[in-house]
Amino acid sequence: MKVWKIASVTVLFALVAVYAYQEIQVNQEIQFRKPLTTAEVDGLAAITAGQMDCNWSYESTDEGEWLRLRSVAERQVDVTFQARFMAAMGKYQGLDPDKQCDLLDKYPNLVRRWRD
Numbered sequence: 001m002k003v004w005k006i007a008s009v010t011v012l013f014a015l016v017a018v019y020a021y022q023e024i025q026v027n028q029e030i031q032f033r034k035p036l037t038t039a040e041v042d043g044l045a046a047i048t049a050g051q052m053d054c055n056w057s058y059e060s061t062d063e064g065e066w067l068r069l070r071s072v073a074e075r076q077v078d079v080t081f082q083a084r085f086m087a088a089m090g091k092y093q094g095l096d097p098d099k100q101c102d103l104l105d106k107y108p109n110l111v112r113r114w115r116d
Helices: 002-033 038-053 062-077 079-093 097-105
Strands: 058-060 111-113
Touching: 038 062, 038 079, 038 097, 058 062, 062 079
Parallel strands: none
Antiparallel strands: 058 111
């Protein structure tokens, strides 16, 4: 009888874990379909511009990589988004490297410095 209780609890725990995993995946897909906000466009442009001229190495976080992939997908299908993104890129590429690095520091959830 004790074995059945342990098996039942294990199965219930596994079902809850699978359900939670599926909910997280669905939630990310829903977020992926939303258009980027202006702040997200600007943040992504800041990172893209900053990585070109910043004098320190950086590593994209999971959130930064997800945002970059979403942006690439949006730019492929949405001409308006492409124009907004290019305008943001032009804005940040005009900054000197130190200001770009300062801007990158404002997005710690998207990019982090390598600690060599």
